[in-house]
Amino acid sequence: MGTGSASAHDWALRQLLAYSAGLLPEEELLRLEEHLHACPDCRSRLAPLKPASGTSAEHLPASLIATWARSSALLEGLERELVESHLEDCAECRAELSFAGHEAVIADAPPDRPGSRPARPTGGWLHSLWFWVIGLLGATAGVAAWLFAAHPAWLGGTGRSMTALRSFGHAVPVTFEFALDSLSAGAVKLPEPGFRARAAKPIEVGAVTNVSGMVFVLPPALQPPSPEAGERRMVITLLQDGRELASHTGPFYALGDAIRLRPEGRLEAGDYDLRFSLDSAGAPGEAGSGEPPLVWFYRLRVR
Amino acid sequence: MKRKLKSLPEDTVEDLAREAMVTLYRLSRRETLVNPDALATTLVDRVCVDHVRRLRGPAGRLDPLSEKDATLVPPAQSAGKEAGVDMLELFRFVVLEHFRQHDAPCHELAIEFFTELSWSAIARRQQLRHSTVIKRWSACMEQVRELAYAQRGPVWEWARQARIV
Numbered sequence: 001m002g003t004g005s006a007s008a009h010d011w012a013l014r015q016l017l018a019y020s021a022g023l024l025p026e027e028e029l030l031r032l033e034e035h036l037h038a039c040p041d042c043r044s045r046l047a048p049l050k051p052a053s054g055t056s057a058e059h060l061p062a063s064l065i066a067t068w069a070r071s072s073a074l075l076e077g078l079e080r081e082l083v084e085s086h087l088e089d090c091a092e093c094r095a096e097l098s099f100a101g102h103e104a105v106i107a108d109a110p111p112d113r114p115g116s117r118p119a120r121p122t123g124g125w126l127h128s129l130w131f132w133v134i135g136l137l138g139a140t141a142g143v144a145a146w147l148f149a150a151h152p153a154w155l156g157g158t159g160r161s162m163t164a165l166r167s168f169g170h171a172v173p174v175t176f177e178f179a180l181d182s183l184s185a186g187a188v189k190l191p192e193p194g195f196r197a198r199a200a201k202p203i204e205v206g207a208v209t210n211v212s213g214m215v216f217v218l219p220p221a222l223q224p225p226s227p228e229a230g231e232r233r234m235v236i237t238l239l240q241d242g243r244e245l246a247s248h249t250g251p252f253y254a255l256g257d258a259i260r261l262r263p264e265g266r267l268e269a270g271d272y273d274l275r276f277s278l279d280s281a282g283a284p285g286e287a288g289s290g291e292p293p294l295v296w297f298y299r300l301r302v303r
Numbered sequence: 304m305k306r307k308l309k310s311l312p313e314d315t316v317e318d319l320a321r322e323a324m325v326t327l328y329r330l331s332r333r334e335t336l337v338n339p340d341a342l343a344t345t346l347v348d349r350v351c352v353d354h355v356r357r358l359r360g361p362a363g364r365l366d367p368l369s370e371k372d373a374t375l376v377p378p379a380q381s382a383g384k385e386a387g388v389d390m391l392e393l394f395r396f397v398v399l400e401h402f403r404q405h406d407a408p409c410h411e412l413a414i415e416f417f418t419e420l421s422w423s424a425i426a427r428r429q430q431l432r433h434s435t436v437i438k439r440w441s442a443c444m445e446q447v448r449e450l451a452y453a454q455r456g457p458v459w460e461w462a463r464q465a466r467i468v
Contacts, residue, residue: 003307013365014364016365017361017362017365017391020391020399020415020420021394021398021462021465022395022416022417022440022444022447023444023447023448023462025441026437026441027439029440029441030433030434030439033421033422033423033433037423041367044365044367045364045365045366046313046365046420047368047369048349048352048353048365048368049365049391049420050419050420051392051418052326052349055326055329055330056414056418057392057395057399057414057417057418058396058400058403058414059329059396060396061388061389061393061396062322062323062325062326062329062387062395063322063324063353063357063386063388063392063393064388064389064392064396065322066318066319066321066322066323066324067318067322067386067388068385070360070385070386070387071388074388074456075455075456075457075458076399076456076457077449077455077456078397078454078456079393079397079456079457079458079459080456082396082397082401083396083397083400085400085404088455089463094330096325096328096329096333097361099324100321100325100329102325111468122310126452128386130431132405134366139352141384155314179455180449181449181465185447188320202326211401211404211405212405212446212449212450213453224368260453262453270383270444278381
């Protein structure tokens with residue numbers, strides 16, 4: 001084996017597990033399959049990763065069933081939901097759990113597992129950002145309340161919205177995710193906003209569930225044009241009938257091309273307002289100083 | 304199992320034996336088992352090979368097929384590590400279940416690939432160009448990659464550690 005083919009083989013060895021999970025990018029898939037065609041050694045390493053004859057990856061892994069009490073407790077978020085919903089539908093898996101001496105109920109997650117971390121886009125800066133944002137959340141609530149109280153006109157709404165906000169000022173489990181790929185499947189492009197005005201026509205966004213949430217591609221006006229502009233603060237708020245459901249405060253630069261809104265369950269059908277409030281230039285992080293913030297509204301219609 | 308994998312803790316032997324028995328039970332419910340003893344031996348071998356792979360972690364290399372009676376050597380740093388769920392299998396399950404609920408064409412492709420592990424074979428069977436099938440799968444994969452970045456939990460953690468997304 002020449003040096004070139006040896007390094008190609010070495011490269012292929014490192015890709016086999018990713019390949020077997022179906023997750024190699026397109027170009028690498030083509031390259032690896034070409035290599036596999038000519039390499040019996042790689043094919044022999046891949047062979048044990050095929051499901052045992054007569055079994056299917058469509059059912060709960062036998063290793064999960066065998067260690068159910070311990071392993072199911074580790075499941076979180078979507079993976080937990082998918083296992084749960086599969087169990088509801090699949091009599092075979094329930095029978096196998098019973099055969100292994102387990103009840104078909106997912107064990108409770110241990111609180112605050114060491115080593116677990118929120119899954120966010122990779123990159124050191126973004127990681128630090130999340131810590132920073134969490135630290136700001138407490139302050140945000142106060143600042144937002146002050147902004148709304150001091151400048152009701154910015155809301156573009158009525159006194160009723162204000163009252164509702166004060167009465168219901170608790171966040172329901174909806175999270176915002178940032179710096180996403182704007183090519184995400186099913187993403188909705190937000191139109192260029194009219195300043196400080198409600199969008200007249202609601203944007204149909206379909207059903208919004210925890211699984212994929214709702215990705216919004218931001219228009220140029222909501223994308224930071226320069227690092228300086230990025231120092232400004234953006235408050236994003238989801239409202240229903242003027243009632244604040246969720247809010248997030250962070251630096252403008254963190255928005256990226258697209259954001260995602262992800263409710264913990266399914267977002268109730270109806271109309272919602274998505275509000276973006278950007279601090280004016282020259283007042284980084286200082287609400288109320290200098291010019292008032294720029295505010296955009298989008299009306300979303302959820303099915 | 305103890306012959307195949309030396310110095311296994313008792314708890315691990317029990318977990319792995321249970322895993323082999325679950326698979327045997329699963330197969331017995333789908334077809335009549337002609338030679339259950341031989342099948343049980345094959346399954347035990349397989350569970351041991353899988354166990355060593357899991358101990359190597361998501362970035363570990365895969366072993367070539369070994370002789371049936373060969374003793375397997377777990378990685379040194381894994382001593383005392385208990386058996387757990389096979390993250391590759393759980394990852395495949397989660398992907399399939401997600402597609403089953405949300406995207407039927409991707410689900411069909413995923414089933415075929417996870418069974419066969421060859422896009423060229425799938426392309427031949429579907430009478431499509433190799434690059435066409437791979438393109439279709441890449442579009443499906445985009446959804447999974449998005450999930451892997453946005454979700455938390457051991458499956459996605461494993462995927463990120465394996466640097467496969």
